[in-house]
Amino acid sequence: xxxxxxxxxxxxxxxxxxxxxxxxxxxxxxxxxxxxxxxxxxxxxxxxxxxxxxxxxxxxxxxxxxxxxxxxxxxxxxxxxxxxxxxxxxxxxxxxxxxxxxxxxxxxxxxxxxxxxxxxxxxxxx
Amino acid sequence: xxxxxxxxxxxxxxxxxxxxxxxxxxxxxxxxxxxxxxxxxxxxxxxxxxxxxxxxxxxxxxxxxxxxxxxxxxxxxxxxxxxxxxxxxxxxxxxxxxxxxxxxxxxxxxxxxxxxxxxxxxxxxx
Numbered sequence: 001x002x003x004x005x006x007x008x009x010x011x012x013x014x015x016x017x018x019x020x021x022x023x024x025x026x027x028x029x030x031x032x033x034x035x036x037x038x039x040x041x042x043x044x045x046x047x048x049x050x051x052x053x054x055x056x057x058x059x060x061x062x063x064x065x066x067x068x069x070x071x072x073x074x075x076x077x078x079x080x081x082x083x084x085x086x087x088x089x090x091x092x093x094x095x096x097x098x099x100x101x102x103x104x105x106x107x108x109x110x111x112x113x114x115x116x117x118x119x120x121x122x123x124x125x126x
Numbered sequence: 127x128x129x130x131x132x133x134x135x136x137x138x139x140x141x142x143x144x145x146x147x148x149x150x151x152x153x154x155x156x157x158x159x160x161x162x163x164x165x166x167x168x169x170x171x172x173x174x175x176x177x178x179x180x181x182x183x184x185x186x187x188x189x190x191x192x193x194x195x196x197x198x199x200x201x202x203x204x205x206x207x208x209x210x211x212x213x214x215x216x217x218x219x220x221x222x223x224x225x226x227x228x229x230x231x232x233x234x235x236x237x238x239x240x241x242x243x244x245x246x247x248x249x250x251x252x
Contacts, residue, residue, distance in 0.1 A: 002197075005196070034252070036215055036236075037215070037236045037237060037239055038238070038239050038240065039238075039251050040249040040250070040251060040252075041249060041250045041252045042250070043250070050248060051245070051248045051249065054245075054248060055248045055249075056245075057244075066219055068199050068200060068201045070128070070131070070194040070195050071128075073192070073194050074194060075201030075203075077232070089162055089163070089234065091217050091236075093192055093194065093201070093203055106192075106203070108215065108236040109239075110162075110217075110235060111163060111236075111237060111239075112163045112164070113164050113235075113237075114164065115164045115166050118183075119177070119180075122168065122173070123168050123177065123181075124166070124167045124168070124169070125165050125166060126166075
């Protein structure tokens with residue numbers, strides 16, 4: 001475990017617990033969140049805490065599948081389950097500032113899809 | 127740069143060049159590729175090289191946006207541009223065996239989406 005893995009583990013643990021004070025303490029005052037597929041952006045700790053606290057109502061849960069920790073950077077793969085029990089992977093890339101706080105989050109939510117028929121002979125399905 | 131970052135950089139560089147011999151040399155004999163959103167799986171180096179060589183025809187290009195290298199693990203974010211010029215992010219998590227070869231790839235291709243209206247007041251768009 002590295003500091004970066006510990007930090008991202010604490011981030012997701014705080015989100016799962018709805019412990020927004022702990023969550024806020026892990027992100028930089030000037031944190032920037034972006035979701036490239038929806039072109040959403042949230043800037044600053046207060047706005048980002050509000051986005052997380054109010055933007056995702058319902059009894060969702062999350063489970064960490066994998067965290068990769070580099071040097072002041074990390075990536076995570078979580079499984080997010082909504083209040084209807086539907087599960088979806090969530091993928092984030094993180095930048096971490098010299099003080100050890102998360103300064104940038106790039107967030108992706110891939111949807112299920114059927115593979116193209118023209119490569120069906122090259123794969124198995126599971 | 128770490129060995130893991132170098133390895134994944136070489137992997138994407140070989141794919142961009144269609145240098146399939148170089149590409150194949152970077153993955154383990156028993157490599158397993160999975161795309162969780164489409165539940166596609168490819169097992170073994172020969173099948174995985176064929177999948178890459180034949181499964182993605184056309185004049186596509188890719189650009190590395192970010193690589194996070196951990197200890198025998200890595201994650202990458204690339205931008206893939208198809209022959210029509212349409213760009214899409216591609217996200218991969220890698221496992222790396224003790225010999226330094228890629229042994230598992232988990233691959234995700236998020237599509238663009240419109241954010242839910244009920245959180246529009248909590249975000250900017252860009």
